[in-house]
Amino acid sequence: MIEVHNLEKRFGIKPVLKGLNFQASSGEFVAILGPNGAGKTTFLRILASLSRPSSGKIRISGYPIPAQAGVVRSLIGVVTHQPLLYGDLSAEENLFFYGRMYDVAKLENRVCEVLQLVGLYNRRHDLVRTYSRGMQQRLTIGRAILHKPVVMLFDEPYTGLDQDAVIMLDGILRDIVASGHTVVMTSHDLSRAVELASRIDVLSRGLIAASVHKQDITQDRLISFYRQAVAETNP
Amino acid sequence: MSGGAKAYFKAIHAIVWKDLSAELRSRELLSSMLVFALLVILIFNFALDLDIKIRSTMTAGVLWATFAFAGTLGLNRSLALEKDRGCLDGLLLAPVDRSVIYFGKAISNLVFMLLVEAIVLPVYNFLYNVNLFHWGFLVTLLLGSLGYVIVGTLLASMAVQTRTRDILLPILLFPVIIPVLISALKASNGFLQGLAVADILPWINILIVYDLIFAAISFVAFDYVVEE
Numbered sequence: 001m002i003e004v005h006n007l008e009k010r011f012g013i014k015p016v017l018k019g020l021n022f023q024a025s026s027g028e029f030v031a032i033l034g035p036n037g038a039g040k041t042t043f044l045r046i047l048a049s050l051s052r053p054s055s056g057k058i059r060i061s062g063y064p065i066p067a068q069a070g071v072v073r074s075l076i077g078v079v080t081h082q083p084l085l086y087g088d089l090s091a092e093e094n095l096f097f098y099g100r101m102y103d104v105a106k107l108e109n110r111v112c113e114v115l116q117l118v119g120l121y122n123r124r125h126d127l128v129r130t131y132s133r134g135m136q137q138r139l140t141i142g143r144a145i146l147h148k149p150v151v152m153l154f155d156e157p158y159t160g161l162d163q164d165a166v167i168m169l170d171g172i173l174r175d176i177v178a179s180g181h182t183v184v185m186t187s188h189d190l191s192r193a194v195e196l197a198s199r200i201d202v203l204s205r206g207l208i209a210a211s212v213h214k215q216d217i218t219q220d221r222l223i224s225f226y227r228q229a230v231a232e233t234n235p
Numbered sequence: 236m237s238g239g240a241k242a243y244f245k246a247i248h249a250i251v252w253k254d255l256s257a258e259l260r261s262r263e264l265l266s267s268m269l270v271f272a273l274l275v276i277l278i279f280n281f282a283l284d285l286d287i288k289i290r291s292t293m294t295a296g297v298l299w300a301t302f303a304f305a306g307t308l309g310l311n312r313s314l315a316l317e318k319d320r321g322c323l324d325g326l327l328l329a330p331v332d333r334s335v336i337y338f339g340k341a342i343s344n345l346v347f348m349l350l351v352e353a354i355v356l357p358v359y360n361f362l363y364n365v366n367l368f369h370w371g372f373l374v375t376l377l378l379g380s381l382g383y384v385i386v387g388t389l390l391a392s393m394a395v396q397t398r399t400r401d402i403l404l405p406i407l408l409f410p411v412i413i414p415v416l417i418s419a420l421k422a423s424n425g426f427l428q429g430l431a432v433a434d435i436l437p438w439i440n441i442l443i444v445y446d447l448i449f450a451a452i453s454f455v456a457f458d459y460v461v462e463e
Binding site: 048049050051052070071073074076078080082083084085086087088089093097098100101102103127143 | 242245246248249250252253256257258260261320321322324325326327328329330331332462
């Protein structure tokens with residue numbers, strides 16, 4: 001589903017990703033952990049075709065990036081810690097706008113369906129700027145799944161959420177995984193990663209330093225596994 | 236119309252609709268442009284000689300200076316609103332040709348600029364007692380504004396990626412739009428002074444050619460301007 005070979009990204013002379021290799025198969029949930037500045041967001045932005053790689057090969061569902069980025073963009077849904085929503089439009093108007101941009105079929109029905117799914121149907125006419133952070137994040141997920149993507153990319157989706165919103169997001173993420181999406185999520189939260197993901201990769205200094213499947217590790221061992229992986233790339 | 240072309244224009248329409256709806260609610264962009272433009276012509280009204288002949292020769296200069304400076308406020312705000320909440324990424328994630336985003340934003344900016352001009356012209360007419368409702372002048376205004384937003388939208392998309400966007404946009408924009416401003420000024424002055432159309436036509440032609448060339452450049456360059 002996602003294949004990345006020898007990915008490099010430099011900003012000027014500063015290398016951020018240094019020959020990164022990564023794979024995620026269909027229906028897999030991969031959590032990418034790593035310290036600040038490891039290159040997690042850069043990696044996700046390249047997968048989302050928002051940033052051009054310096055070198056390397058990337059394929060999503062068989063389509064190469066950036067050569068067929070337009071096709072790839074119709075297959076992916078992206079959630080970041082920024083809402084990517086217009087505060088002066090209502091929830092319904094935001095979804096209608098993005099639906100038109102994605103040329104979603106039977107848009108009215110789909111917008112209703114998504115608003116019900118994220119629990120915002122009753123407040124669909126309210127302006128987004130009047131929403132709490134948790135409600136905005138729910139709508140952000142609604143925007144990301146509106147066009148029925150097969151791959152979901154989450155960049156630190158828990159940032160700034162209160163406890164209720166975290167529980168709500170956990171539920172939505174479980175539903176997304178249950179529906180067979182391939183999910184890649186970057187996070188600082190080790191416990192949440194091990195709870196939700198089927199595989200955990202540690203990204204450090206622009207490389208995948210270690211990778212482990214959920215069944216091969218307990219939550220107690222995850223911290224030492226993570227620290228060891230980061231330490232090995234920081235001699 | 237083919238399915239691809241239909242989706243292309245549908246997406247442009249969606250961006251324009253979104254910008255107009257959001258502006259209708261917030262009125263942030265239009266009010267700042269309008270207040271600035273009205274203040275400038277009011278200040279010029281007190282600064283300039285009361286002689287009607289002198290005033291009519293100054294009209295084109297005063298108006299184009301007003302629209303050019305008010306326009307930078309609008310261009311900056313229009314792209315800053317997209318950037319600040321990450322909405323530019325939302326647009327870039329859509330599976331459409333990136334030129335859709337450019338044309339959508341350029342059309343919205345043109346609508347905002349024309350709305351400001353539509354309000355400023357009658358006020359100018361009232362304050363300066365100069366009749367501006369001449370078809371040639373209005374066509375020049377449209378072509379000049381078009382050239383302004385075509386270049387302005389591209390450069391604002393570039394400037395908005397930097398921390399110094401408010402300062403950077405005028406510095407980038409004004410040297411590039413000098414041909415538009417000079418041609419628009421000459422043509423506007425010609426129409427308002429009642430010169431023969433044949434004498435004004437070369438300036439109009441420059442405006443049309445400039446608009447076409449920069450629309451083509453922006454169509455090609457926008458993708459590279461917005462991508463990291």
